[in-house]
Amino acid sequence: MSADAEPAPVSAKPPVTLREVAAAAGVSVATASKALNGQGRMTAETRERIRAVAQRLGFRPNHLAQSLLRKRSFTVGLLTNDTYGRFSLPLMAGVSDALVDNGVSVFLCNVEDDTRLGQLHVEAMLDKRVDGIIATGKRIDRHLPIDLSNLRIPVVYAFTQPDPGAVGLVSDDAGGARLAVEHFLRLGRRRIAHVTGPAGFAVVHARAEAYREVLAAHGLPVGEPLLGAWSEAWGHDAVARLFGSGRGREGWPDAVFCGNDQIARGVIDALRERGIRVPDDVGVIGFDNWEIVAEATRPPLTSVDMNLASLGREAGLALLSLVGGQPAAPGIRKLPCRLVVRQSCGRPPGG
Amino acid sequence: MSADAEPAPVSAKPPVTLREVAAAAGVSVATASKALNGQGRMTAETRERIRAVAQRLGFRPNHLAQSLLRKRSFTVGLLTNDTYGRFSLPLMAGVSDALVDNGVSVFLCNVEDDTRLGQLHVEAMLDKRVDGIIATGKRIDRHLPIDLSNLRIPVVYAFTQPDPGAVGLVSDDAGGARLAVEHFLRLGRRRIAHVTGPAGFAVVHARAEAYREVLAAHGLPVGEPLLGAWSEAWGHDAVARLFGSGRGREGWPDAVFCGNDQIARGVIDALRERGIRVPDDVGVIGFDNWEIVAEATRPPLTSVDMNLASLGREAGLALLSLVGGQPAAPGIRKLPCRLVVRQSCGRPPGG
DNA sequence: GCGATAAGGGAAAACCTTTTCCCAACTCAG
DNA sequence: CTGAGTTGGGAAAAGGTTTTCCCTTATCGC
Numbered sequence: 001m002s003a004d005a006e007p008a009p010v011s012a013k014p015p016v017t018l019r020e021v022a023a024a025a026g027v028s029v030a031t032a033s034k035a036l037n038g039q040g041r042m043t044a045e046t047r048e049r050i051r052a053v054a055q056r057l058g059f060r061p062n063h064l065a066q067s068l069l070r071k072r073s074f075t076v077g078l079l080t081n082d083t084y085g086r087f088s089l090p091l092m093a094g095v096s097d098a099l100v101d102n103g104v105s106v107f108l109c110n111v112e113d114d115t116r117l118g119q120l121h122v123e124a125m126l127d128k129r130v131d132g133i134i135a136t137g138k139r140i141d142r143h144l145p146i147d148l149s150n151l152r153i154p155v156v157y158a159f160t161q162p163d164p165g166a167v168g169l170v171s172d173d174a175g176g177a178r179l180a181v182e183h184f185l186r187l188g189r190r191r192i193a194h195v196t197g198p199a200g201f202a203v204v205h206a207r208a209e210a211y212r213e214v215l216a217a218h219g220l221p222v223g224e225p226l227l228g229a230w231s232e233a234w235g236h237d238a239v240a241r242l243f244g245s246g247r248g249r250e251g252w253p254d255a256v257f258c259g260n261d262q263i264a265r266g267v268i269d270a271l272r273e274r275g276i277r278v279p280d281d282v283g284v285i286g287f288d289n290w291e292i293v294a295e296a297t298r299p300p301l302t303s304v305d306m307n308l309a310s311l312g313r314e315a316g317l318a319l320l321s322l323v324g325g326q327p328a329a330p331g332i333r334k335l336p337c338r339l340v341v342r343q344s345c346g347r348p349p350g351g
Numbered sequence: 352m353s354a355d356a357e358p359a360p361v362s363a364k365p366p367v368t369l370r371e372v373a374a375a376a377g378v379s380v381a382t383a384s385k386a387l388n389g390q391g392r393m394t395a396e397t398r399e400r401i402r403a404v405a406q407r408l409g410f411r412p413n414h415l416a417q418s419l420l421r422k423r424s425f426t427v428g429l430l431t432n433d434t435y436g437r438f439s440l441p442l443m444a445g446v447s448d449a450l451v452d453n454g455v456s457v458f459l460c461n462v463e464d465d466t467r468l469g470q471l472h473v474e475a476m477l478d479k480r481v482d483g484i485i486a487t488g489k490r491i492d493r494h495l496p497i498d499l500s501n502l503r504i505p506v507v508y509a510f511t512q513p514d515p516g517a518v519g520l521v522s523d524d525a526g527g528a529r530l531a532v533e534h535f536l537r538l539g540r541r542r543i544a545h546v547t548g549p550a551g552f553a554v555v556h557a558r559a560e561a562y563r564e565v566l567a568a569h570g571l572p573v574g575e576p577l578l579g580a581w582s583e584a585w586g587h588d589a590v591a592r593l594f595g596s597g598r599g600r601e602g603w604p605d606a607v608f609c610g611n612d613q614i615a616r617g618v619i620d621a622l623r624e625r626g627i628r629v630p631d632d633v634g635v636i637g638f639d640n641w642e643i644v645a646e647a648t649r650p651p652l653t654s655v656d657m658n659l660a661s662l663g664r665e666a667g668l669a670l671l672s673l674v675g676g677q678p679a680a681p682g683i684r685k686l687p688c689r690l691v692v693r694q695s696c697g698r699p700p701g702g
Numbered sequence: 703g704c705g706a707t708a709a710g711g712g713a714a715a716a717c718c719t720t721t722t723c724c725c726a727a728c729t730c731a732g
Numbered sequence: 733c734t735g736a737g738t739t740g741g742g743a744a745a746a747g748g749t750t751t752t753c754c755c756t757t758a759t760c761g762c
Contacts, residue, residue: 062480065717065747388750
């Protein structure tokens with residue numbers, strides 16, 4: 001009989017119930033419940049005694065029973081189709097953070113791009129009586145492959161295209177682009193090129209339009225944005241076009257605003273291979289602030305951050321207030337980006 | 352009064368209950384329950400009628416009520432501290448896949464490295480009566496900052512250090528390293544270097560040891576692995592050391608096995624800058640198979656894949672069988688890696 | 703036509719907690 | 733000492749489902 005090191009039997013003995021607490025304290029379950037919840041009337045002594053017993057027994061109320069009664073599960077579903085992407089993780093973390101602070105747990109639903117799988121998840125959520133659903137994607141301009149429009153529970157869309165009449169939160173891509181271009185202008189750059197992704201993406205146009213507007217507003221010549229792919233390789237190719245032998249050296253840009261960090265990486269590498277110095281000859285700014293890329297470029301990349309964690313947090317809070325019965329203004333709300341300045345864009349002339 | 356386009360009032364009218372189905376079908380709730388679950392005895396006609404009514408009313412059983420009764424919530428918690436990492440996402444997707452197919456939903460718990468937050472999440476899970484917990488991390492050789500050892504519900508550890516006596520699943524890093532080195536040997540490479548991460552990581556030693564063993568087993572000279580950081584920059588530096596002027600050209604390695612894909616990227620870039628051709632002069636293999644990096648290197652990078660999605664799937668299934676009462680052998684189970692061959696290692700001499 | 707058996711279906715308890723309503727006992731003023 | 737008011741605490745219903753046990757009715761053999 002080894003008296004030490006009680007080996008904590010794996011036996012799943014059932015959790016302590018309120019009934020047991022009440023019995024141990026010599027009161028009814030009703031009184032026990034009221035004591036623990038600060039409800040009802042009783043002597044302070046009784047209340048304390050019940051609390052002490054509950055504490056000693058390690059009582060924890062069964063949320064399933066509570067939910068059944070309250071018709072509120074304090075649980076929401078988080079749908080995403082971005083399995084491998086870098087967008088969903090910070091977003092999900094933001095959602096989770098905002099909600100756990102409010103006692104709400106989050107069901108993770110990875111739906112890929114599979115309608116059947118999505119249906120499966122949504123039905124599971126509904127059966128589990130989630131209080132609401134957050135739909136998340138990898139593109140602002142695409143729907144998830146699931147219909148969430150007649151769900152009788154609130155739905156918030158974050159970083160994905162919302163249903164008409166629903167509430168959606170996305171990044172302000174135009175604003176982010178303005179941030180980048182205006183920063184270049186403050187640094188004294190004047191011939192600013194824009195190398196970005198494929199025409200099929202709405203953000204490509206939103207950012208390109210903002211780029212044009214800022215330049216036009218400053219009376220500067222507006223180059224035609226170069227549309228391509230979201231890849232390093234395209235960044236290389238774009239440099240070949242912008243800095244090719246066809247143009248004179250004085251026709252070269254002194255800044256390149258890139259549609260994402262991978263393009264920027266390609267641009268920077270290609271410039272170095274051509275002996276063009278970054279940031280001395282040409283400044284570069286990326287988009288997404290994907291740290292692991294932005295910090296590995298030489299020099300480290302200034303980039304527009306979409307604040308996805310905040311976006312997630314806001315989405316969580318928006319859903320919470322919807323669940324609480326507050327009517328939220330439907331429509332798309334754009335959340336500001338921020339510029340994370342590293343060394344690829346250069347310092348201000350005076351500094 | 353527009354008669355078309357009924358605007359689907361947002362009113363949250365409560366879901367249909369079994370009682371309503373029973374009433375509509377003119378039977379008792381008991382009979383209705385049995386009809387829908389294929390239990391009890393009744394005429395096929397009755398059963399069908401009840402099913403039809405349930406269908407028509409859109410009845411879906413309330414899982415909270417079911418869980419309360421069955422003492423099983425068909426829900427598990429997924430703890431992770433890898434908020435921004437590339438490891439957790441495929442792992443989580445694998446877990447989620449394996450479980451949703453079994454009707455089990457997954458609570459996402461992002462605990463950062465914060466003990467308080469972890470405690471909060473674990474208690475929330477316990478209160479919600481999860482059937483089990485999967486603990487996930489970003490390092491095999493580190494604990495999560497939470498104690499899960501006396502939890503009365505099963506716990507499975509995936510890609511993080513398990514508690515003693517618990518069941519844990521990790522990648523077989525030594526096996527992965529062998530895969531890489533043996534592939535080089537098959538390709539006829541003989542002077543194989545190893546550039547890897549910091550000494551503080553257990554995987555660094557596991558992989559280095561396997562690297563040594565394979566070379567020794569083939570009677571080849573074993574170079575000392577170069578330990579550094581998990582970064583591109585270290586890859587650059589390592590090339591400077593391996594291919595520096597100190598050694599004669601014939602002392603140069605003809606292959607470099609890298610501890611991760613970022614190091615490999617740095618190595619490849621540095622080799623190109625030195626005019627050394629990959630894979631003709633030197634083959635390179637990475638680790639992690641981080642596609643977005645592996646496919647952007649020039650040439651695309653051969654890399655060891657840890658099969659994290661499978662790992663997640665296995666972890667989910669292991670937890671499920673534990674929850675089902677099957678006693679699982681405690682201890683660490685290592686799951687094999689696989690080599691994803693691209694173009695950075697060269698083709699076999701004959702091919 | 704009678705007893706036995708099977709078939710079809712229902713009543714009620716159970717899961718755990720919260721909340722409303724109620725009851726008994728006590729206090730206090732008159 | 734009586735009536736009103738207050739205090740402390742309990743009984744019971746509610747929430748939705750499953751399951752056990754029981755009851756009624758029909759069927760069948762003789």
